Amino acid sequence: MNNFELALINLVKEDKNSKALESLVERYRPMIDNLYFQYKIGLYDQSDWYQEALIVCYATCKIFDGTSGSKFGSFFKLKFKNHIIDIVRRENTVKRQANQLACSYEQVITDENSNEFVRNYVHLLDTSSHFEEMVKELSKLELIALQFLLGELKMHIACEMAMCDTRQLGRAANRCRLKIMEYI
Numbered sequence: 001m002n003n004f005e006l007a008l009i010n011l012v013k014e015d016k017n018s019k020a021l022e023s024l025v026e027r028y029r030p031m032i033d034n035l036y037f038q039y040k041i042g043l044y045d046q047s048d049w050y051q052e053a054l055i056v057c058y059a060t061c062k063i064f065d066g067t068s069g070s071k072f073g074s075f076f077k078l079k080f081k082n083h084i085i086d087i088v089r090r091e092n093t094v095k096r097q098a099n100q101l102a103c104s105y106e107q108v109i110t111d112e113n114s115n116e117f118v119r120n121y122v123h124l125l126d127t128s129s130h131f132e133e134m135v136k137e138l139s140k141l142e143l144i145a146l147q148f149l150l151g152e153l154k155m156h157i158a159c160e161m162a163m164c165d166t167r168q169l170g171r172a173a174n175r176c177r178l179k180i181m182e183y184i
Contacts, residue, residue, distance in 0.1 A: 009072060012061040024076075025050065025057050031077055039084050042091055052087070056080045134183040138176065145172035 005027070011020035025032070032053045036046060044052075060076045138146060141162045148158040148169065159169050 005072060006066060009061050009064055009066070012058060013064070021054060021058055021061070024061070025053050028053075028057075028073060028076060031073075032080070035081060035084055039088055041084070041087055044087075052083065053080060056083045131180070131183065134179050138179070139172075141168070141172045142176050142179075145169055146176045149173050149176060 005024070008020040008024050011017040012024065032050065036049050041049075056079050057076060060072070060079045064070075064072055064075060066072065135143070135146070141164060144153065144158050144162040147153045148155060153161070155166060155169065159166055162169060162172075164172075
């Protein structure tokens with residue numbers, strides 16, 4: 001490691017110098033670009049990628065200790081690669097798959113397969129109107145039970161509002177479930 005790089009690291013570490021940080025990231029731009037082409041992160045463009053590099057480089061400067069003979073470049077590359085892998089893992093989790101498969105409505109309607117989309121998913125749009133119709137037909141007890149099912153009311157508060165016991169509220173909740181299933 002040369003003295004110039006060590007001086008940049010110290011400026012970042014001690015003075016939080018943003019110019020020194022940008023200079024360090026610029027020195028490792030080929031490594032950053034290489035990782036950019038190796039790993040794809042859904043909604044990240046190249047500017048987001050460099051922003052992540054700046055964050056990781058700053059954190060690396062803060063903990064880097066060159067007295068053991070280690071090189072900053074290899075340490076930064078290891079930290080940055082692990083950071084990117086963590087982001088990729090988070091993005092690939094099951095609960096975030098909806099984000100990966102999502103696209104804008106404008107893209108859907110301009111796509112040549114938009115008619116297929118409308119045929120396959122228009123029933124999802126109709127569900128809310130069916131739900132509104134179903135709610136109009138519920139009794140007062142069933143409306144309170146629905147609020148309990150949705151987590152809006154606690155059991156004892158729902159029972160007080162409906163002036164019933166837990167058994168009656170449970171039966172009303174079951175009727176709500178059946179009516180919802182019938183409308184869906």
